[in-house]
Amino acid sequence: MKIKSRFGFSLLFGLFTVACTSKKELSTTDADKLLRTVFPKELTETIATGDPATRQKIDNTSLEKDGFVIVRRSNNIDSPFVLFTTKAVAFLVKTKPELEKQFFQEVLVARQDLNRIINIQKTGENTASATYTVKYIDLSPFLQISNLKIDTTKIYTANFAQEPNGSWIIDRTHKE
Template sequence: MRTLLFILAIASLTACSSKKLSREQASEIIKKAYPRTIDWDVFTADPQVAAKALSTQLEQDGYITIQRKQTLSEMGNPFISFTEKSKPYLLATPEKDKAYKIQKVKLAEQHFNSITGMQLLSNDKKAIVEYTVVYKNVTPFVPISTLKIEPELKRKAYFALYDDGWRIVEKPDMDFLVQ
């Protein structure tokens, strides 16, 4: 009887200390990178950007004002100005960008949704995890960008087992995929 209990105790300890990546572990690690803010640079002094903005509802809805004509002395001044209503969507813009009349705006947030698949490699010491993200808090500024809002986006994360646990490998090389 003691032998059986000893074997069961060893088996449960071995199972608990297993280093195999689980879906739950992968989810927890990936979730740390989300939500992500998706932003866009609006070149306020660019006449082409102003023309694109004219084709949206941003001015009619009160988020921006667009100067339609400029005199020779006004050349280089912004065509697009942001109103009080747009302030919740304006992001911090580096001074260097401000000098070039660029304003960062928030488009949406990406949120982790679910894991769709896992592939274990190299004796369970590496893994490729496929997962989906969804857009939330979509702003009125999406039409001025090239962002296409899709119901779900598929992503991949590459994991490696280190002495302190599983980590995401940011830029895996070709050796990573060799089993």
């Protein structure tokens, strides 16, 4: 009887260990926590300050009237047509020096933040996906000349992979 008891105890212990280390499904809380490592995202736009087309584009906005830029009207191509004022400094993003020399400037247009997770679906043995929506925050005055289309109805998908220890990570090998 002693041998059977040890065998039964070993079997029970083994099942308990497997049950405790079994892989869990991706929860909404886990997906939210992981996506929050990516959000909010800064959305920027590169402005070609030496391009006459940019000057014309800015003329159709309130950026100059509101004091964010000064538009130079001469056609001297050795200097930019668009100059940023101190009021615009809060929206300027560090731009690579080689681009600055060619009269390009990155500006903050908005920030994109996670709005809500709609659905989580298991996609394989150790994979899952989450569909979610985003919201746009901190809209800048430079949104007027950007190519950003604010669409709060668009649904995005993020893919997740489960590591051997059972934790989940964002699977960056899949693109949206």
